[in-house]
Amino acid sequence: NGNVALITGASSGIGAATALKLAAAGVNVGIAARRTDRLEALKTEITEKGGKALVIAMDVVDPASVETGVKKLVDAYGSIDILFNNAGLMPLSDVDQLRTGEWHRMVDVNVKGLLNTTAAVLPQMIKQHSGHIFNTSSIAGRKVFKGLSVYCATKHAVTAFSDGLRMEVGEKHNIRVTCIQPGAVATELYDQITDTGYRQQMDDLAKQMTFLQGTDIAETILFALQAPAHVNVAELFVLPVGQGW
Ligand code: NJP
Numbered sequence: 296n297g298n299v300a301l302i303t304g305a306s307s308g309i310g311a312a313t314a315l316k317l318a319a320a321g322v323n324v325g326i327a328a329r330r331t332d333r334l335e336a337l338k339t340e341i342t343e344k345g346g347k348a349l350v351i352a353m354d355v356v357d358p359a360s361v362e363t364g365v366k367k368l369v370d371a372y373g374s375i376d377i378l379f380n381n382a383g384l385m386p387l388s389d390v391d392q393l394r395t396g397e398w399h400r401m402v403d404v405n406v407k408g409l410l411n412t413t414a415a416v417l418p419q420m421i422k423q424h425s426g427h428i429f430n431t432s433s434i435a436g437r438k439v440f441k442g443l444s445v446y447c448a449t450k451h452a453v454t455a456f457s458d459g460l461r462m463e464v465g466e467k468h469n470i471r472v473t474c475i476q477p478g479a480v481a482t483e484l485y486d487q488i489t490d491t492g493y494r495q496q497m498d499d500l501a502k503q504m505t506f507l508q509g510t511d512i513a514e515t516i517l518f519a520l521q522a523p524a525h526v527n528v529a530e531l532f533v534l535p536v537g538q539g540w
């Protein structure tokens with residue numbers, strides 16, 4: 296595959312770590328998110344290390360914002376070879392709390408946002424007759440956890456969509472699809488948990504094991520990318536030692 300990537304949710308956590316890792320491997324990275332101040336700082340870090348990055352202000356929920364960002368990347372670098380659908384959020388609560396605003400936000404970002412970016416990038420990959428799409432699902436896209444009903448529903452959707460997409464664009468358009476299913480990764484994702492009980496549970500979990508770092512996930516992405524062209528690493532299911540499931 297070629298060397299231009301669009302990474303959503305690049306302003307922190309797994310996305311930022313992957314941008315750094317791919318840029319160090321010679322990939323020109325389009326770093327997309329809403330917090331452009333974070334993206335500018337990341338771009339500076341990448342540039343100082345000799346890599347190339349383009350800051351893309353993008354709200355994945357807004358199809359127009361996504362299309363503008365994709366066009367900006369193609370205009371700058373001429374192709375999109377890798378799409379990392381990584382933007383997501385995970386506020387925890389039990390369903391009977393009826394935090395419907397959070398439910399809709401998760402569906403909008405974790406599912407519809409991923410569909411928006413896929414729709415915007417696919418025509419370019421089809422034109423190139425090559426590409427590699429990475430979708431961030433979760434261990435929560437394989438099983439269901441208490442407090443995470445809606446999040447699990449969104450991540451199961453990502454797993455299902457990844458499997459279908461792989462079947463539909465793999466052979467026909469020479470596009471590889473990798474579904475990433477991390478366990479606990481130390482990122483800002485947990486900062487959005489407002490429910491004090493679940494927040495405490497997460498803090499307790501962090502005391503029981505060493506969480507993964509974003510860079511651990513980035514390493515596995517590089518592994519899948521560098522596999523021979525006929526190899527599609529379909530899933531990357533990566534857990535911290537000690538996390539059962
Ligand atoms: O979290 P965090 P992670 N439009 O909070 C962006 C999954 N995962 O790296 O827009 C565009 O550091 C937000 O950017 P900004 C998880 O579900 C994680 O852990 O500037 N971007 C930020 O860059 C998610 O899918 C764990 O606020 C939007 C990024 O999303 C992915 O990993 C375990 C956006 C979130 O970065 C990355 O999360 C697991 C929007 N509307 C799966 N809304 C884990 N950490 O343990 C948010 O199984 N973003």
